[in-house]
Amino acid sequence: MFSNFLMALRAGGVPASLTEYLALLGAMKAGVADYSTEDFYYLARATLVKDERHLDRFDRVYGAIFGGIESTLEDLQQAIPEDWLRKLAEKNLTPEEMAEIQALGGWDKLMETLKKRLEEQKGRHQGGSKWIGTAGTSPFGAYGYNPEGVRIGQDGSRHRRAVKVWDKREFRDLDDKVELGTRNIKVALRKLRRFARDGAATELDINDTIRATASNAGHLDLKMVPERHNKLKVLLCLDVGGSMDDHIRTSEELFSAARSEFKHLEYFYFHNCPYEGLWRNNHRRWSEITPTFDVIRKYGPDYKLIFVGDASMSVHEISQPGGSVEHMNPEAGKVWMERLLQQYKRAAWLNPVQEQYWRHTPSIGYIQQLMENRMFPLTLEGLDRAIKDLKH
């Protein structure tokens, strides 16, 4: 019945399966959501989405698939006549603006471009990559149009009706990381595991029990030991923005694998080179900065430090105070790198740029030198080498 919907969800990045689809049909049959589109939406959401990070994607697909169902009738009655809109525009626009519209290929052309632009924007959103607003260069803004007004003309009443639950997209914030089941990376990271016994004694120590029971003249004397836990601690610093945009996917894969693999994983972001501040949340990078000194103080030298970054920048950004492209840094990136490396003896730099191109970028060589040749390519093979090095 809704198999299109299921397919669209899967294409839109919501990992729904046949089991869940059947559960949805079962619940429909049992009458959980009768004759109410809103209930159906809630039911479909509870059945098909299993992670709040996917809720936003679900809302988008739902809007695209079911957005039209209710609207067919209303569209006929409420669609704003384009002629009327055109007249309105002619009335409110100055002759110069009209001339500019003509230069763009006339009203129809403008409408078409806008439509395309809107679709493009939607499409990009669905891909899950971050939509970085380039609205400043959009011709629509420049001509002093209210884009909202144009959009009303474009898809008419849909926009007004659109204030449905799923169109509010309240879960947008949660979709900030892509979860990719990258088993390979997990398996590679697993090699880093180091087990240690600590905590409450919950496991029977057979050997010690036998020894103690024997010396207790055959009467049982139980000996317990704590369970083995993965004790490895990892401090992950990820480069974001700028030249790293091409490598977002690989870094995300690594990050999501690392998150599920290590109990003590701390992560921070930096841009190009770590300076006096790192941040936790990329959306709030300007308001919530953790001083690098605090990081060094808080996480002891038993942490292993892993940088992920392309190390591709101007050499000044590493060597000079004030060299950062983004802010005024009183101390050079080099100084901060050295401080971090002094605290964390076990460190590695993973670089998503292919190894054969490294020598073309001087800053990569510089970082490589700072890292004492512990830069590895972000590939499975490189990861293996890095882990071998971190293990000592």
Place this chain on the structure above:
Amino acid sequence: MTKFKGTDRYIASRDLEVAVNASVTLARPLLVKGEPGTGKTVLAQEVANALGYPLIEWHVKSTTKAQQGLYEYDAVSRLRDGQLGDERVRDISNYIIRGKLWEAFTSDTPVVLLIDEIDKADIEFPNDLLLELDRMQFYVYETRETIIAKHRPIIIITSNNEKELPDAFLRRCFFHYIRFPDRETMETIVASHYPNIRHDLVREALTLFYEIRGVPGLKKKPATSELLDWLKLLMVEDLPVEVLRARDPKTLIPPLHGALLKNEQDIHLFEKLAFMARRGT
């Protein structure tokens, strides 16, 4: 079948009602996530009340094993009894300790089973319960019997997202994410808990509360349960509303903040902000 609706003490949004009813109708577990303090655990109690079923609670800790929910074989007592020559030792079933799932399965009436904070347990914990939750039955090796649920219990599972749950497990559940209530809903929630509270107090307190939640960098944002505690304290202390309204930069830290801010870093953050505000003025 009775349907779950929010009660006068527990305000449930429509989407939560649909999710609960779906899981009750299809007898599949419902996984509830959300910020701490948004009423995940309370939900199970309310569902049990609404349907008139008893509630069995299984609180999961980091040391909890899936097997403990089914049964445990107390080999140590048996060994000790064997050494002492106790008669009970001949019957192994004397040493089988029933777990919460067993209890829920063998109950004569349908029950609501709460598996609280499933993410606290080991990463393999949910996987070990797959078959049991799917078929609602399990096998006891020691006594060679199969325990089959008389009535499929309504299972409500809560998670605080400390660990990712395996896909195979998620496939078998309905899912609901409790969003943090907006101001209007919050007013209803407060009214349902404290019907006699002064309106102006609630208004000022809520404004302050949402302001605090808006402060970036809080380690633990205060949630519904903290707000309710705080309001209760405000009522007991009978503070004049002006104290809340004052917003004096010197006392940027809200009165009786102990109920809202739960760790010293957050309190420290507020002190720092207050200090900066003082310097600024």
